[in-house]
Amino acid sequence: MLSFGQRIAVLRKNKKMSQTDLANKINSSVSVISRYELDKMIPSIDSAKKLAKELDTTVGYLLGENEENKLKKNPEMLKRFEDIIAFDDQDRKYILYTLDALIKNVKLKSIT
Missing domain, CATH: 1.10.1220 (Arc Repressor Mutant)
Structure with a gap:
């Protein structure tokens, strides 16, 4: 099972986004995105929602509550x-x- 950070990294790479791209889209910094992906930092609820939106998934998927990353997104x-x-x-x-x-x-x- 992938960790929170691994899920962010995989989804970001699938969308061909750099950490800089993702940071800019959610009004954050590259260092914060890096810490998320390395599982050294957990985002706030607001930031998790922004990440899910930009990565076209759900907060539940990012948190590992379900394995369907596009569940109910169509x-x-x-x-x-x-x-x-x-x-x-x-x-x-x-x-x-x-x-x-x-x-x-x-x-x-x-x-x-």
Whole structure:
């Protein structure tokens, strides 16, 4: 399991950002980013939120609470979830039943 600092470093490098780039984006310094990545310093909640936003992930992922770094970050999927949540219980039940059937169908197709 990656540490907080390792997660920041990996995500930053995946985005082809330097420590300077990241520091500038969150109004910090290169030395602070370096200390985060070396796990010598833990950011404030506000700084962790800024890091997550700039690295296109969640604070939960950075903290190791989940392993999905893009969990719930896809705007198209979020919009769909919001629409489904707004429906009444019966409509939501039908939509989820249909969605489950479609997902199962695709998974079975990929097995064969």
